[in-house]
Amino acid sequence: MTTPSRLLAKSAKAPEAPRFAETLPGHTEAVMEAAEALTSVLQTPLVGIGIVPVEEADQWRDAVLIAAWMHDWGKGNSEFQAMVRGAAQKQSMRHEAVTLMAMDLLQEWLAPLWEALPPWGAPAVYFAVAGHHIQFPDSRIGDRPPRPVTAYWSHKDFQAVLSKCPTDIRL
Numbered sequence: 001m002t003t004p005s006r007l008l009a010k011s012a013k014a015p016e017a018p019r020f021a022e023t024l025p026g027h028t029e030a031v032m033e034a035a036e037a038l039t040s041v042l043q044t045p046l047v048g049i050g051i052v053p054v055e056e057a058d059q060w061r062d063a064v065l066i067a068a069w070m071h072d073w074g075k076g077n078s079e080f081q082a083m084v085r086g087a088a089q090k091q092s093m094r095h096e097a098v099t100l101m102a103m104d105l106l107q108e109w110l111a112p113l114w115e116a117l118p119p120w121g122a123p124a125v126y127f128a129v130a131g132h133h134i135q136f137p138d139s140r141i142g143d144r145p146p147r148p149v150t151a152y153w154s155h156k157d158f159q160a161v162l163s164k165c166p167t168d169i170r171l
Contacts, residue, residue, distance in 0.1 A: 003155065004081050004085070004152075006018055006023050007023060007025075007155055007157035008022055008085070009023060009024045009027030010022055010084060015084070015085045023157060024072065024075055024076060024161055027072065028071075031068045031072075032164070034068070035065050035068035035166075043057055043061055056118050059116070059118050062113075062116070062121075062167045063117055063121045065166035066117075066166060066167065067132075068166070069161075069166050070099060072095060073098070073102045073158070073161065074094075074097065074098030074102060075095045076098075076151060076152040076155060076158040077098050077150060078150035078152070079091040079149050080098070092146055092147045092149060096129065096132065097130075100129065100130060102153065103126070103129070105153075112170060112171055113165075113169055113171070116169045
């Protein structure tokens with residue numbers, strides 16, 4: 001597969017001219033907006049019942065927004081892009097696993113985010129990213145033949161997602 005002009009987050013009727021919401025940047029933006037709305041509504045009640053400590057409320061919000069921002073980074077790969085464009089083959093690796101690999105590769109760049117969160121922050125983000133679909137970890141991994149996967153980290157759509165860090169923390 002040649003590098004697509006747009007990275008899709010889901011199937012699109014017109015993959016080479018998708019609606020913004022079908023692209024990786026558009027989907028990520030929508031998820032981050034939903035996370036912002038949810039944290040705005042839930043932060044006070046969660047603090048009130050003691051689930052989120054008062055002194056960590058802003059960091060809890062940041063952790064939720066960071067997880068929303070990162071959750072689908074792994075969709076920027078050749079197999080996922082082929083799948084959402086109708087390829088019949090199964091992916092050899094789920095997008096959540098590719099996201100975790102991207103997070104690991106970007107660990108040094110992401111360090112300021114983790115340092116600004118309480119000790120539970122980074123693990124919470126990793127668990128949220130890994131577990132945002134019920135299929136992960138993938139019990140059907142044996143049904144997925146190993147193949148090379150090309151990550152589109154330098155693609156303009158992936159770079160657009162990376163540029164939208166949801167916190168005031170400088171990366």
